[in-house]
Amino acid sequence: MTTSTEVDKVKTHSAYDGDIYRITVESQFYGKDDYKVDVNGSQIKISAEKMCKEKSDIKKSFSFSANLPSDVDPSTLKRNFVNGQLIFEAKKIGAK
Numbered sequence: 001m002t003t004s005t006e007v008d009k010v011k012t013h014s015a016y017d018g019d020i021y022r023i024t025v026e027s028q029f030y031g032k033d034d035y036k037v038d039v040n041g042s043q044i045k046i047s048a049e050k051m052c053k054e055k056s057d058i059k060k061s062f063s064f065s066a067n068l069p070s071d072v073d074p075s076t077l078k079r080n081f082v083n084g085q086l087i088f089e090a091k092k093i094g095a096k
Helices: none
Strands: 002-007 010-017 020-027 035-040 043-051 059-067 078-082 085-091
Touching (some): 020 059
Antiparallel strands (some): 035 043, 043 059, 078 085
């Protein structure tokens, strides 16, 4: 299962890499501290807000939600921010 979307210059991609399920959020506009992440069971909600530098009265926002596949263990979910990408990884149930 692979899913990719792009909305307002924010790219999201989700796919299996062997026994790892990975969700990647990439944006040149939002930084590490702009993201808010909520995890409830197998549901992940990601949002971000940032004021535009050129016009201080304009705020840009982004939101994305996804459910982990049923064969993925939510308790193994980890997140990192690397090279402008917010990356979530979780293992398949029973994977070492």
